[in-house]
Amino acid sequence: MPEADTRSFVVDRENDRFLLDGAPFRYVSGSLHYFRVPRVLWADRLFKMRMSGLNAVQFYVPWNYHEPEPGVYNFNGSRDLIAFLNEASIANLLVILRPGPYICAEWEMGGLPAWLLRKTEIHLRTSDPDFLAAVDSWFKVLLPKLYPWLYHNGGNIISIQVENEYGSYKACDFTYMRHLAGLFRALLGDRILLFTTDGPEGLKCGSLRGLYTTVDFGPADNMTKIFALLRKYEPHGPLVNSEYYTGWLDYWGQNHSMRSISAVTKGLKKMLKLGASVNMYMFHGGTNFGYWNGADDKGRFLPITTSYDYDAPISEAGDPTPKLFAVRNVISEFQEIPLGPIPPPSPKMMLGPLTLYLDGDLLTFLDILCPHGPIHSVLPVTFEAVKQDRGFMLYRTYLTHTVSEPTQFWVPNNGVHDRAYVMVDGEFQGVLERNMRHQLFLIGKIGARLDILLENMGRLSFGSNSSDFKGLLEPPVLGQTVLTQWLMFPLNIDKLVKRWFPLPLLRSSHPQVPSGPTFYSTTFPILGEGGDTFLFLPGWTKGQVWINGFNLGRYWTRQGPQQTLYVPGPLLFFGGTLNKITLLELENVPPEPKIQFLDKPILNSTLHKTYIYSLSADTQSPSEPMELSGH
Numbered sequence: 344m345p346e347a348d349t350r351s352f353v354v355d356r357e358n359d360r361f362l363l364d365g366a367p368f369r370y371v372s373g374s375l376h377y378f379r380v381p382r383v384l385w386a387d388r389l390f391k392m393r394m395s396g397l398n399a400v401q402f403y404v405p406w407n408y409h410e411p412e413p414g415v416y417n418f419n420g421s422r423d424l425i426a427f428l429n430e431a432s433i434a435n436l437l438v439i440l441r442p443g444p445y446i447c448a449e450w451e452m453g454g455l456p457a458w459l460l461r462k463t464e465i466h467l468r469t470s471d472p473d474f475l476a477a478v479d480s481w482f483k484v485l486l487p488k489l490y491p492w493l494y495h496n497g498g499n500i501i502s503i504q505v506e507n508e509y510g511s512y513k514a515c516d517f518t519y520m521r522h523l524a525g526l527f528r529a530l531l532g533d534r535i536l537l538f539t540t541d542g543p544e545g546l547k548c549g550s551l552r553g554l555y556t557t558v559d560f561g562p563a564d565n566m567t568k569i570f571a572l573l574r575k576y577e578p579h580g581p582l583v584n585s586e587y588y589t590g591w592l593d594y595w596g597q598n599h600s601m602r603s604i605s606a607v608t609k610g611l612k613k614m615l616k617l618g619a620s621v622n623m624y625m626f627h628g629g630t631n632f633g634y635w636n637g638a639d640d641k642g643r644f645l646p647i648t649t650s651y652d653y654d655a656p657i658s659e660a661g662d663p664t665p666k667l668f669a670v671r672n673v674i675s676e677f678q679e680i681p682l683g684p685i686p687p688p689s690p691k692m693m694l695g696p697l698t699l700y701l702d703g704d705l706l707t708f709l710d711i712l713c714p715h716g717p718i719h720s721v722l723p724v725t726f727e728a729v730k731q732d733r734g735f736m737l738y739r740t741y742l743t744h745t746v747s748e749p750t751q752f753w754v755p756n757n758g759v760h761d762r763a764y765v766m767v768d769g770e771f772q773g774v775l776e777r778n779m780r781h782q783l784f785l786i787g788k789i790g791a792r793l794d795i796l797l798e799n800m801g802r803l804s805f806g807s808n809s810s811d812f813k814g815l816l817e818p819p820v821l822g823q824t825v826l827t828q829w830l831m832f833p834l835n836i837d838k839l840v841k842r843w844f845p846l847p848l849l850r851s852s853h854p855q856v857p858s859g860p861t862f863y864s865t866t867f868p869i870l871g872e873g874g875d876t877f878l879f880l881p882g883w884t885k886g887q888v889w890i891n892g893f894n895l896g897r898y899w900t901r902q903g904p905q906q907t908l909y910v911p912g913p914l915l916f917f918g919g920t921l922n923k924i925t926l927l928e929l930e931n932v933p934p935e936p937k938i939q940f941l942d943k944p945i946l947n948s949t950l951h952k953t954y955i956y957s958l959s960a961d962t963q964s965p966s967e968p969m970e971l972s973g974h
């Protein structure tokens with residue numbers, strides 16, 4: 344490896360190429376997001392990318408993942424960015440780093456921290472002084488950490504992206520982009536290659552003099568036309584596609600997205616023939632654990648699914664797919680790829696069916712879930728106003744008059760952000776949903792308790808023309824009465840589940856199966872071989888899952904398209920130690936509250952029936968699904 348002072352990565356405009364240490368260089372890169380993969384699996388994924396023939400890895404840095412509160416930073420465990428850079432170096436992968444501040448990526452609020460919205464008038468992604476002050480403060484912490492890792496300083500970072508597809512954002516604020524470019528230069532020096540990425544329609548507002556202009560497009564796009572457009576901004580230098588889509592994202596309630604191998608490899612081959620440098624987005628997608636998914640606004644609010652499989656060459660579970668081998672073959676026609684096999688799919692585990700036991704409805708645990716007690720306000724306030732960034736908040740009021748006939752209950756101006764589970768005196772009444780179900784019909788006596796559990800389904804990560812506040816944005820109306828005098832209970836469910844995790848809960852004796860927000864759980868040993876697995880929740884409706892205290896993410900079996908949740912093996916205990924699974928079911932449980940662990944994912948089906956896969960004794964593989972009556 345050359346000494347640090349002779350190391351260089353530059354644009355050679357005379358020959359339309361990059362030079363690495365003075366020699367012609369073309370990167371063939373893939374995107375992997377460390378924040379979507381448990382740290383213990385980073386090395387495995389990066390090794391498979393190297394063995395696929397890639398020489399670089401591209402990843403974002405989500406601001407909200409590392410600065411949970413203003414001035415509070417977290418770079419530990421699965422947030423240890425430096426450890427990830429080191430793993431990439433060990434895998435012999437150069438790094439194309441994209442620190443934002445906005446990253447899109449189908450990630451919560453596109454990576455921007457929700458606490459920015461505590462200033463309700465802030466103009467995100469502009470030269471708004473409040474926004475720039477927060478950005479400066481964050482980058483003055485982050486960028487110095489990257490400085491030693493810059494390629495010319497002896498590290499593996501060859502280029503850094505400023506903002507993300509800024510040209511697709513309404514503001515088109517060049518003062519903001521120049522501010523970012525100046526900040527990056529001030530903190531990273533003048534040698535590192537800074538670049539921008541935009542779709543063809545975004546180049547006008549997204550590119551900036553002094554930043555190398557790149558584009559993004561997928562297999563179905565007109566490459567010739569887009570690269571010709573790029574040449575208007577970069578007449579010389581290498582052609583770069585920073586996001587060549589190998590698949591696509593999934594929304595709850597829509598079909599699983601897939602892109603054909605032939606289309607992906609045909610476009611890749613054409614770009615490599617042109618001498619272009621390419622980053623494949625995604626090469627390994629991973630998972631939106633916890634509440635970290637983002638959402639899109641396509642006239643409807645569309646939350647992104649928990650799985651970020653992306654139909655990528657490496658599957659969500661880290662397994663090589665036929666697409667990986669096809670891509671590897673194309674790369675091998677243009678540059679040397681490492682000798683040796685691609686590791687085979689990892690062992691998968693099956694278990695169950697297991698019966699879950701009722702722990703109690705959510706309201707039972709309100710005091711523990713909100714130990715500081717409620718916040719009172721005449722009108723309901725948002726999640727951001729009470730500093731609850733993600734998850735759930737309970738809104739409570741009491742009826743000031745009796746409604747003896749079913750009476751319309753609704754929230755004006757589409758003010759449910761995003762889903763409201765409505766209860767009267769603890770009895771589940773139904774769901775109100777953003778952009779969708781706008782009303783219920785309630786009855787209740789004077790003094791009856793009205794509880795509304797509000798679920799934040801993830802803030803808009805793209806196309807947001809305004810800040811995506813969460814909660815009840817308007818006071819609900821019952822009949823002609825605007826309901827006032829609200830108690831807001833911010834809920835810390837994760838803390839409660841983590842506290843429960845080692846202990847089986849005292850079973851509450853509930854004669855009938857309750858509906859509405861309810862906790863179920865069980866403990867179970869795994870005696871056989873370990874491995875990854877896929878949690879299958881047949882007949883359940885929608886909720887959140889924790890395994891051994893780890894928030895695995897959202898399930899929405901009723902909507903699909905994913906019916907299983909990926910469970911990385913390292914989350915589980917083997918050899919007899921008890922594992923604990925906890926579900927918060929928000930709507931309705933199946934007649935038999937069972938779950939199963941399968942050895943294959945189900946990402947593309949919306950089962951409206953209840954299936955329980957029974958292990959056939961001889962083969963230990965799921966027999967044909969048995970359809971249960973009643974659903």
Ligand SMILES: CCCCNC(=S)N1C[C@H](O)[C@@H](O)[C@@H](O)[C@H]1CO
Pocket residue numbers: 446447448449507508559586591592639805
């Ligand atoms: C519905 C498309 C949402 C816009 N996002 C687009 S075009 N993309 C570009 C964006 O830069 C990247 O972060 C990803 O968000 C990617 C889609 O996976």
